[in-house]
Amino acid sequence: MFTRRSDVPFDKDDTSRYLPWLIAFMVFLAALALASVFVLGHVAANWDRGLSDTLTVQLPSGEDTKTDERRAAAAMDLLKKTSGIERADLLDRKQVAELLEPWLGPATGNSDLPLPQVINVEIDGSLELDVAGLETELRAVVPGATIDDHRIWMDGFIRSLHAVEALGILVFIFVAIATVGTIVFATRTGLGLHRETIEVLHLIGARDSYIAGQFATRSMFLGLRGSLIGILAAVPVLLGIGLLVNSLDSGFLPKMELTAAGWTAIALLLPTTAIVAWITARITVVRTLNRRL
């Protein structure tokens, strides 16, 4: 793939064969970890934005339709007058039935079941809204009214998402450390294997940096080759997982997609791995040779 004149016979070195595959495996794992971080970050941000500024008001079903209408009008009146509320929409019976369909079945809308009235409220996130106070006021006009503040359960859920995201970052860091360790080990093995050649180069007048440069260049090309294989393997897997998750069509889960930033980060693994391989090999060689005559 890449040929370059080298004074050290790396072609005869087994590390040249296994190192790209080890790096490919590491880069594959790193790409998956990175993708999970970006997808979960995106999901958390969208959910946060979508649900943190909404409330759901629930009014208990009355004895007759007129009572329901009166209660709904009173509640809507109060909500529209309350500062911090941008919009309030009363859902009709069909919409409420749709919301309950997963639990009560498709016939919910046509049955005589008493359904609660639901008002979808959008609040102005920039203003402080006293949800508990609003609930008390609502109960004064509509006894038994409740407010479902999504922020309470959303906070816990988003925290869980961020925890998984942090886990992804941790996995990425571990993979990066393991990659560096692998390169250090391979370089040291190479130094041992090519001890004779290195001694000749030294005796001819080569500086440590000259020898380190040869190891670093070789390590960089192996890293480049390995990371290319790893990324090429990760892309179809990520696309497959994306298709699978989004085909579930749960309605509850938001759309899982890897953003352009995520794809860019994965693509950047290619040069990053090559640079890390170059620096790691160079430092390892200089440090090891420094202990010799």
Next chain:
Amino acid sequence: MDEVVRFENVGLRYGLGPEVLQDVTFSLTPGSFHFLMGASGAGKSSLMKLMYLALRPTRGIVSLFGREVAMVPRDGLPALRRQIGVVFQEFRLLTHQTAFDNVALPLRIAGRRESEVRKHVEELLAWVGLQDHMEAKPETLSGGQQQRVAIARAVITRPKLLLADEPTGNVDDRIAARLLHLFEELNKLGTTIVIATHSKVLAGETGHPILRLEDGHLEVVEQDAVLTRGVPRGTSQGASIAPPLSPGVEE
């Protein structure tokens, strides 16, 4: 002018073994030519290794080009080594590289331009009779051809000090004479030369003085003395041997 090589009371032992070199004291002036002789196991290779900085002495002082080696920092060693050309007994060519690349190595390490490298290497390989084998890998060359590549690599930078371990051991008489002539030419240009050899014939052809090692001790003897035997240790042109120096006493 500073001596090219100076050894003072140098001793060398490997691990906990006996000393293979004992109280070796001598110096080589610039432009001198010596043969290093001695029986197998007398310490010739060890002495050569000390001179080309592959080993450090167990005791004593080794100075090269006026600098005490023990005082030279690690990053200063390459500059010293670039002034030394070495022909190793077992050649130590880079087997994955061509004859051309092997000979070019010292120039490339020194950072010379590729056009300059090509010109010099082609000239020298032609001179040692390997113009038709420039692209050959060492394993395809005969022992004598490999030896000539090794010699060409050692002299390509025109070093101030040339150390050759049995440089004519694998070549026929005609090539041996040609190589010896190459060493003589280099010597005339100012290179200090030490050739380790078993061949009394080779040493006798030139009349240069001899560093003789026996049981780890070194003596410098006149050429005639070797051929006629029995001449006591003393001085000769280009090399001097002095009694061990006491600490703090200048020669």
